[in-house]
Amino acid sequence: MPHARPPDSPLAARFLASPNRGERRGHGRPNCLILHYTGMPTGEAALDRLLDPASEVSAHYFIWEDGAIDQLVAESDRAWHAGKGSWKGESDLNSASIGVEIVNPGHDGGLPPFQDRQIAATIALARDICARWAIAPERVLAHSDIAPARKRDPGDAFPWETLWRGGVGSWSERAPLSGGPMFSHEEEGPPVRALQALLALYGYGVEITGVYDRQTRQVVAAFQRHFRTEKVDGEADASTVARLKALIDGLGPK
Numbered sequence: 001m002p003h004a005r006p007p008d009s010p011l012a013a014r015f016l017a018s019p020n021r022g023e024r025r026g027h028g029r030p031n032c033l034i035l036h037y038t039g040m041p042t043g044e045a046a047l048d049r050l051l052d053p054a055s056e057v058s059a060h061y062f063i064w065e066d067g068a069i070d071q072l073v074a075e076s077d078r079a080w081h082a083g084k085g086s087w088k089g090e091s092d093l094n095s096a097s098i099g100v101e102i103v104n105p106g107h108d109g110g111l112p113p114f115q116d117r118q119i120a121a122t123i124a125l126a127r128d129i130c131a132r133w134a135i136a137p138e139r140v141l142a143h144s145d146i147a148p149a150r151k152r153d154p155g156d157a158f159p160w161e162t163l164w165r166g167g168v169g170s171w172s173e174r175a176p177l178s179g180g181p182m183f184s185h186e187e188e189g190p191p192v193r194a195l196q197a198l199l200a201l202y203g204y205g206v207e208i209t210g211v212y213d214r215q216t217r218q219v220v221a222a223f224q225r226h227f228r229t230e231k232v233d234g235e236a237d238a239s240t241v242a243r244l245k246a247l248i249d250g251l252g253p254k
């Protein structure tokens with residue numbers, strides 16, 4: 001597919017223009033980076049889909065297992081990767097973000113590990129994008145962070161701690177797994193409300209109901225999938241809450 005345009009990032013080898021794009025609405029510039037897995041059996045199949053006008057999905061970048069990077073949508077344009085979601089009150093995440101698809105078959109493919117070269121490429125690309133657009137570490141997000149009820153990618157096998165050690169994203173020091181769930185299902189009260197308020201303060205789109213309901217469990221699972229991958233069960237326990245508080249403390253005054 002010949003294309004005159006060079007990639008925005010020097011790390012991308014090719015620019016393969018996806019037709020699935022538009023103009024950013026209400027945002028002059030992206031303020032977050034959203035990471036995905038492709039969730040398909042092969043990278044070739046995933047790339048075909050992102051270039052197919054009938055699919056109406058795309059991403060700015062595509063990272064192969066061997067670490068090769070292709071660009072599909074110009075960073076100045078709005079790619080169609082996030083769908084319905086919420087972060088820090090923003091709902092048009094496609095207009096506010098840059099999206100990166102990382103080749104991995106995901107949950108349906110048994111959550112195989114990501115390749116080291118692929119993660120190294122992800123770190124290099126994320127550092128480049130975040131530096132050029134001044135994207136804060138806490139705004140490097142999983143698709144599951146912005147759409148906990150619908151999405152699980154880039155998944156429980158994604159090495160967020162490795163990214164953080166490479167200078168990408170946020171992390172909290174490990175709080176040991178101990179104790180059981182703090183709340184039973186449908187439990188109601190101020191402590192549940194306080195947990196929901198902390199999750200919302202960090203950025204999650206959780207409704208403050210005061211009930212440990214389904215949407216709260218989904219958001220807790222999304223948080224664990226990113227920050228406490230040893231156990232992703234949607235149950236708030238001491239180590240989950242400790243990490244959430246540590247991350248909020250790390251945000252500092254705004």
Ligand SMILES: [Zn+2]
Nearest residue numbers: 036037143153
């Ligand atoms: Zn996704």
